Amino acid sequence: MPNSDGARPRRPTLNDVAARAGVSRALASLVIRRAPGPSEESRTRVLQAADELGYRPDPSAQVLRSHRSRLLGVTLTVHDTFHADLVEAIYPAAAALGYEVLLTAVTPTRAEDEAIDALTASRCEGLILLGSVATPARLRELGATLPVVVLGRGAGGGKAAVDTVRTVDAAGLGRAVDHLVGLGHRRIVHVDAGRDAGAAERRRGYRDAMRRHGLDDLARIVPGRYTEQAGGDAARVLLDEPALPTAIVAANDRCAVGVLDAFLRAGVRVPQDVSVVGFDDSQLARLHHIDLTTVRQDAARMASLAVGAAAERLDDGRTDARDITLDPELVVRGTTAPPVTRRRAT
Incomplete structure (x- = not known):
């Protein structure tokens, strides 16, 4: 004043x-x-x-004196609710280590490489890529120039020069299937996420779990993405068929919400007619009117580990690549129940 x-x-x-x-x-x-x-x-x-x-x-004066920006660049998908959870946790983790965060979005009209170029042009010292779709070769190229942490998927094997922090996706899908089989379900469909980050591992986990329970012949994967639109489209494919499966494991919570919306509009009751499971345990899944059974990823822990990995490279000079994995946890809520033979509402 x-x-x-x-x-x-x-x-x-x-x-x-x-x-x-x-x-x-x-x-x-x-x-x-x-x-x-x-x-x-x-x-x-x-x-x-x-x-x-x-x-x-004065942070700007400190930067000028040290010749360092102390900026961590973060890419995210704007409409991804789990990315929002991760970003919320990244800020305090970065601040605790003396770093600021610069965000940029990947959208249908803005490719990941464009977002990364914007961050490097802004003097970001390290990158944290949420749900990156970059090829292993591109990640190696990036990692050769500055510290890179990929959050939510592996780096593709080989001698990747980047760190990764991820949940064991295959185990998460396996636990979802185990839960449904334990309730008595057999006709369990997986709506996948195509080539999106982590989708291949989640498909593998689904197939392995169905095989483990002797349900190979009943396994079915419906193409999808990590979006509500894709979940709704997949549900409408199933609604057009003579009989619905008794349970669906969606690629993520957003996809599951799309499934729920399509079923609600068609008069299909969840979980009475069909059980639905998501993946992430985003804030969306915890809303009272959604109450989604889902596979939980620990966003706060993942964010802390990702920021810590970048800081280790920048402040301590670590050069070896690390693949940090976390175990998923099944959170049972109101969208799953034992199967009951009923005629579908019309």
Whole structure:
């Protein structure tokens, strides 16, 4: 706010803090930067003086002095609710390690490479790619120039120069199928996500689980994507057939919501007529009126590990590639139940 004479108050400087604490500017700088050296008494005095004056370090000045941007670039899909959960967790994880986050979106009209180019042009020191569809060769190319962490899928094997943080997708689909079989279901359909990140592993998990339960002959995959539209389209394919399956495992929560919407419009009751399972445990799945049984990915843990992996390369000089995997967890809610033989509502 302006002073009584109308002028804006001068922003307190590090010199002001040092004078208030009765120490040198150099010592005050060490304390503010959390560098080793100052005594506990000096730290207390400097931090108290900074708090009294309302002093805040100037991030842009720190960047200029260090010749580093301390920016982590993150690509995401705007309408992906799980990406939103990841981004929400990335911000505090980055701040805790002294990094800022710069976001850019991948859309149907904006390719991932275009989004990545925008981040590198903005002096991002490292990249965290959410649900990347880049080829292993492209990831190797990126990883040769700056630290890259791929969140949500593997890097394709070989000597990838990138880190990956992912849930074991195949195990997650397996647990979904195990849950449905345990309820008594046999005609279980998987709506997949084509070539999207993690889709191949989820298909494999579905097939392996159906085979494990002796249901090979009943296994069926309906093409889809990680979108509500794709889930609705897949449901309408099934609705046009003489009989519905008793259960559906969707590629992700968004796809499952599309299935639920199409069934609601057609008078098909969930879970009385058909059970539905999603994947992610996004905020969408937890809404009371959706109450979706789903495979949970730990967004907060994944985000923390991804930011930590990038920081290790940037701050500690680590060069070896790491593939960090997390176990999924099945969360049972209101969209699954034992199968009951009923005629479909018309």
